[in-house]
Amino acid sequence: MRDDGLPVRVIFDKVPENLRARPTLSVTITSAHAGMRPATLSYLTPGLGWKADYVALYDEAGSKIDVQGWITLTNSSGTTYENAQTLLVAGSPTAVEGTGPANTWRSPRPRPTVQQAGTESGSRERLGDYYLYPLSERSTIANLQTKQVGFLDVHGVPAEHGYEFRNRWLGTSDTAQSAKTVYSFSTSAHSGLGDQLPAGILRFYLRDRRGDPEFIGESRIEHTPMGSTLSLATGDAFDVKVRPVVDKRTRLGAAEWQTDMRYEFSNALPQSVTVKLLQQGLWGDSRITAESQKSTRPSAETAAWAVTVPANGKAELTASFDTRF
């Protein structure tokens, strides 16, 4: 304004019509007569989202769980929605603007949580193939707020506690590795949670000797239909360990190998436990030629054994595989 650096106040008479403090949407309307009338504006916006959070309290003595479900809503859209009627859609409607499928082949496949997909229909409101979760009351969703509203509260659902160990093909170890602690339960109406579960994180709690709930691990679940059987790993067992050992690899032919595997189980708990051992990677026409205990094949490429390990004791399982690799 001035070349001598002295303060200059510039005062405008008015703000031009087309300048606004916030991005503004406007419509041009032709109307026959003037007057107040209600109008509805609908639009899509990113920056709003929700997931579910579950709290499960496991009762060791009765093998039962209490589950509470919360809908966690986050708003980073930049706007506060005052006193809004809110409806949540479970399922993943395709977003064209989305980034597309992630590079799933790079990361190892996560441990499947749904053992058996359910076939029961829920009583919840539906929108096409999606379930709707309306919030029962109007709520203010402030900008940058995380809001939780309860939607599930079930008590005394039968649950099972077990151990699982997955060994990759030719997995061998000098030290024993902890088996995974697994809790499984059903979402069916008659003997389970009786609801479909929107995707989210389930946190497990267990009462300590003083009766206070303590956190024992969490697991992610996908959208789960009602009637499914869920098996969720919460962490590693301190006292139940497995040591997989490749005892011997023998070449039987140009493209044929015999692999002798030995699995050593140890249990430092005062009661006997059953460990579900899964040997993965049995691709193609792989066969089990010998085994110290009968296996089952949940899938062609996986063999499973249920191994009982005595209290404060050890157990051993051997198996020979005939493979082309």
Add this chain to the structure above:
Amino acid sequence: MRSAICLLLASGLVPIAGPLAADTAASGTVAEVSADAPSELKVTIYRDPFRGAGSIDLDRLEGFALVSETRTVHLPAGESRLRFEGVADGIEPSSAIVTGLAAQVLEKNREGALLSPSALVAQAQGKPLVLIRTNSRTGVVERTPGTILSDAEGGVVFRTSEGVEALRCSGLPETFSFEPSTGLSSHPTLSVLARSLEPVSGMVTLSYLARGFDWAANYTATLSADETRMDLGAWVTLANGNGVGFPAAQTQVVAGRVNRENDEVEPIDVGGPILARCWPRGSTSDIPELLQFDSAAALARKAAKEGGATRALAAAPLPQMAAQRVTEEQLGDLKLYRVPQPTTVASRQSKQVRLLDRTAIPVTVVYGADLASGVTAGAVPAIKYLRSVNSTANHLGLPLPSGRVDAFGEHRGLLEHEADLRDLAVDEELEISLGTSPDVEVTVVKEGTDSERIEIANARARQIRFELRLSLEEGARVVRSDRPMETKNGRPIFRLDVPANSTATLRYQIGKRSS
């Protein structure tokens, strides 16, 4: 007229917002209530789930804690927003659980919009406030009523009776005086919207998971002079990197790995700077820097970058020694260690509590080497191992949580080596590496295409036990050897004694095809 807003939220991806239905009557006024300060605190600390062994890093506390706070609340009849102030900074709001509240919990909220200069301006937009101008020559303060028209892009435009102006564009000292109550807090605050038909007073328990904690065991192994016995002592070292301390808390630590899912961190608005975006001021030849008010968070970040935060952790007091010992109990498939007396887990503090003391544990010292067949190697020092079994017969027989072992020789009590220890259950083999030993050297000499000679030179004045573990190619095996061979974990192993101050040799031949 009140607008009706309806939100349709799709999980994860596309939220659809738009009015659907006519509005219903709004709920009554909401009372703002703060819960009292915690009267009882419980902190259960979990380790970093991705650290299998070793000690904690005070600069990066990757573990977490379950915090339970018992607080007294007084709720009036009707709807009230109950605020819990002073929760840990690392709180994961989606894990919060409120129990014991004799009122209906409508929703739990965590506000991420923090008090910052830009948030103050944004909230004041369109509302009357006072512009304060100071005459830099006379010091006279002039107060003019005005309104903020816009704070778009960090620049502030305001209107007074004189007209429309941009803040600080005149070069004169200008600022606003804001109304005090704006509903913003300086820390993320957790609140619960509750409804009760009558006034309620009582104790509620708030529990939540919070980041910024960790713990590990720190062992001291003292080896006897004849290397046959060991004394093992251990501390539980726990640390709190949060800005909030927990006075007189019932403190526990949990051993064993628990699953954690990488959860998104909820958004927090730390505020942007307020800028004076004007026409070029000053002379035509120089353009002055933009006037910039630093936001509080930017200042905090700057302070952290300059070492404020890390120094606070690194300068944490040396671990305080306490005579009490933790008690162990089973928690599902995990181990829970309880500090017997309530203790203060202060902010940015590390603390040690005694875990165990065991004496005269029989141990075997073994020198070992891992060799891949077919690789010639010059003189390589062997690795010294201390072995025992975690059993009651060996004065142990208790779960040993993972951590770091400092091994001391009895002679002058000097530190020999530091080793990492993973979680060890009862009756598992305990093996502590004492590092390489230059007194025992291993040399590999190739004698033929498939045969090798190993020379083990012992410079110690004592007979030693030596173990050689071989890694063979797939399908290969040892067809001949001049010493007895065993198999351990699918690999050939030779165990031999090497007399004092002498060299032992071992020859073997490898067959490539077994059939």
